[in-house]
Amino acid sequence: MNDVKKNNDNKKLSDKDLVYQLEGRPKFSVAFPLGMQHVLAMFAGNLAPMLIIASVAKATAAETVVMVQAGMLISGLTTFLQLYPIKIGKLKIGSGLPIVMGTSFAFVPTASAAALVGGIPAVLGGSLVGSIVEGLIGLFYKYLKRFFTPLVIGCTLIAIGINLLGVGRDYFAGGAGAKDYGSWQNLTIAFTTFLFVAILQRFGKGVIKTAALLFGLVFGYIVALLFGKVSFAAVTTASWATIPLPFHFIPTFDAKTIISFIAIYITIAMETIGNTSGITIATMDRQATEEETSGSVLADAVGCAAAAVFGSMPNTAFGQNVGIVSMTKVINKYCIALGAGVLVICGFLPKLGAVFASIPSAVLGGALISVFAMITINGVKMLAQAGFSERNVLVIGITFAMGIGLAGHADAIKGMPTFLKFFFEDSIAATTFIGILANLIFPEPKKAVATN
Incomplete structure (x- = not known):
């Protein structure tokens, strides 16, 4: 009876009012642009970690496309899981909140170290075991939360940011080990991209500002084309459509890599917990419930495990999208689901993945080095909150x-x-x-x- 009453109430609301309700289905013409806003905000951030790790592991163009496809597909599916949880008895996997999932930069330093030693299989092995640990955190969250204070997570975020800035520096200069590392061409491309992104973030409005990274990558890509730094070889040979399959890469397991990944997964679980409460506080004026928080972390863990199986990087709740929800107050799950559907469709288009894989390192460095600095600053903010x-x-x-x-x-x-x-x-x-x-x-x- 309550569900029927809720549906009747939703029907009485206009489409513009429905977007501010968790449930309900506004018109496609109203909902789709709002969902795409979330895709634009996270697209570049979702893509870049996969490209960085593929480069460090010296993956072939075809292997990079596999990683990108899987990353897009799993991000979309895990977002659906957050929006529409699965219940198994008393266990709930997913928060039921408008949380958008994507590949996390926090894994890049640890994954880079693993990739240098054991390639992509070593990264996936560490990630797979780490996801199990995150699942345990989700299951026993109420008993474990006292260990993961803002002080601990703030210190870890600063360490991640410092490591990432080194990665960003190498990409800014053209990629570690590149023959033209530090050349004037690479630095020109990187600085131009960096300034373009900074201008959009400072003076842009609406979608222009939230999708500054994406627009910056497009701009930097055009500049790199003018410098002759883009190769379309992988684009011409890639298929138009394929189905991502599990175990393209067979994971390998190394104790040192696994321990490093477990540490990052602890941080990622806390980041997901923070983003879950961030949404409820900003839009519902309350803390996230224990069930929502536990379900959110469990969905994160399931998504990370699936990413490892399909050959991509782990994911987490995207802070950029939490910011959009907090700013716009648009929490309608149907709107977010349409954006997640776009990510899933991208996962079946290797030609699109090949285009992304052709982005030069200098462009990535120019667009992302400031993002890496922000991770460090976020850690400082958490320490300041702790006092x-x-x-x-x-x-x-x-x-x-x-x-x-x-x-x-x-x-x-x-x-x-x-x-x-x-x-x-x-x-x-x-x-x-x-x-x-x-x-x-x-x-x-x-x-x-x-x-x-």
């Missing part, structure tokens, strides 16, 4: 000293026992685990109870 009390400064100092200062430097830790090397060979993993440990060893002092 800089004497205790917090001590925890932050220990975390950065060990996680960034010492970890990740092979020569400095060569005398460590093997089990400690697993943690200290990757600075992001070390920052996460040391942050959690320091936070537990030095707990928040109990607030004094006021007495009369």
Whole structure:
């Protein structure tokens, strides 16, 4: 009876009113542009991590197209899962909220290190195991949330941002190992793209501003064409339509890679939790429920596992899209679902994937280096929210000293026992685990109870 009443109420609302309701189906002509706004905002960010890892792993053009196709398909399907959860008994996979999923930059440093050693299969193996850990976080969220404080996640985001800035620098110069690394042509393309994106983000309005990265990539691509830096060989040979299949790459499993991925998955789970509450606070004036939060993380984990099986990078809730929902107050699931449908369709078009795969490194570097800086800044914001009390400064100092200062430097830790090397060979993993440990060893002092 309640569902019938809800449907009748929805029918009474106009299409323009329905877009501000979670349920209901406004006209396609009203809903589709709002869904496409979300696709435009995340398209470039969803694409770039796959292209970066494919380049680091020295993947062929055909393999890169497979990664891009799978990434688009899984992003769309996982978004559907967030919008329309699956219930298995008391277990709910998905939040039921307008959350858009996409490939996360947070995985790039760890995935790059894995790709250098074991190629794409090593990346997928670490990702697959890590997704299981994220699933456990979703299942037991109410018991585990005390370990993942803003202080811990803020430190980890800063470590991720610092690592990503190094990646961005190499792409800005034309790609690590490129024969023309640092050439004036690459720097011209990168700086031109960078300035174009900055201008759109500062002075653009509406979709122009939210999709600044996408427009910047198109602009940079045109500039690179003028410099003769674009090859269309893969585009001409790619099929128009194919069906992505599982296990194109057979995952391989390495203990060090798995530990590094687990650390990132902890951060990604917390990021998804934050974005889930961000939507409910901005549009419904309430915190996300425990069921919504747990379901959101579980959907993230399922999407990451599916991405590993189909040969693509892990995904997470996209902060850009949370920002759009918060700004526009458009929370209608049907609108977001139409955008997710576009992503799914893109997953069956390898010709389109080949076009994206032909984007030169300098263009990616110019468009994305500021995004990498923002990840660092977001970490600083989280630390500021936690506050800089004497205790917090001590925890932050220990975390950065060990996680960034010492970890990740092979020569400095060569005398460590093997089990400690697993943690200290990757600075992001070390920052996460040391942050959690320091936070537990030095707990928040109990607030004094006021007495009369």
